[in-house]
Amino acid sequence: MTALSAEQRGDLVQALLPEAAGLVTAVREESQEEITARLRGMSRYELEVVAVILASMVDPERSLGDLFAWIAFDENGDPLSRPAPSKRSLRDLQPAAAPRGLGVDEVAVERALAGDRVPLNQVERALAVDRGIRRGMDYDLVAERLGMEREAVRRAWERVKQKARAEGRPVPTQPVGEIATAT
Numbered sequence: 001m002t003a004l005s006a007e008q009r010g011d012l013v014q015a016l017l018p019e020a021a022g023l024v025t026a027v028r029e030e031s032q033e034e035i036t037a038r039l040r041g042m043s044r045y046e047l048e049v050v051a052v053i054l055a056s057m058v059d060p061e062r063s064l065g066d067l068f069a070w071i072a073f074d075e076n077g078d079p080l081s082r083p084a085p086s087k088r089s090l091r092d093l094q095p096a097a098a099p100r101g102l103g104v105d106e107v108a109v110e111r112a113l114a115g116d117r118v119p120l121n122q123v124e125r126a127l128a129v130d131r132g133i134r135r136g137m138d139y140d141l142v143a144e145r146l147g148m149e150r151e152a153v154r155r156a157w158e159r160v161k162q163k164a165r166a167e168g169r170p171v172p173t174q175p176v177g178e179i180a181t182a183t
Contacts, residue, residue, distance in 0.1 A: 012049055019046065020053040028070060045107060060091040113137075115145050129156040 004012070019042065026035050042050065058067070071080065108118045109128045113135075120128060125146060132142040133153075143153045161171045 013053055016046060016049050016053060020050045020057075023050060024054065045110070048106060061089050064088050064093075112146055113142075117147065120146070126156055126160060129153055130160045133157050133160075 023035070023038060026038055030038075039047065104124050104127060105120075108120055109124050109131065111118050112120055112124075112128050113132050125148075128146055129142055129148075132145065133139075137145075139150045139153045139157070142148070143150045146153070148156075164171050
């Protein structure tokens with residue numbers, strides 16, 4: 001939630017708290033299809049905010065047994081036999097490594113691509129170049145939006161393409177925007 005004032009963050013939480021509460025109820029009472037429909041009705045940004053709201057509601061010191069005590073059935077709907085309560089807490093499950101997102105502020109990336117001047121770290125800048133080019137923005141527009149030189153955008157895009165190919169991810173094979181050599 002980069003560059004939002006405390007008041008804006010509070011307004012955002014207040015606006016999405018009903019969605020978070022609805023999701024909590026849905027997980028316990030609704031079908032998978034209803035939950036999926038509820039989630040698909042939210043934007044990526046709203047989903048991220050709801051995730052933060054829900055995470056803030058959970059005490060990481062509570063035992064896993066307490067946190068999941070409401071589950072009384074397995075994936076087939078059959079009643080569960082209760083094992084001995086676990087002494088492990090939610091905090092015990094916390095990953096030792098950095099989260100998969102590597103500290104990327106998705107909102108800042110989107111705001112930068114929209115033309116807002118927000119600070120981006122190196123990973124966020126590379127992601128913004130990748131997304132901008134894949135969305136059809138030319139080098140000059142990406143450079144303008146991100147406060148970069150055109151040649152720096154071109155080099156960043158080449159690095160993104162190399163990495164994508166090495167990981168087996170697709171790279172645009174035809175001209176995108178005004179880029180004639182995207183392959």
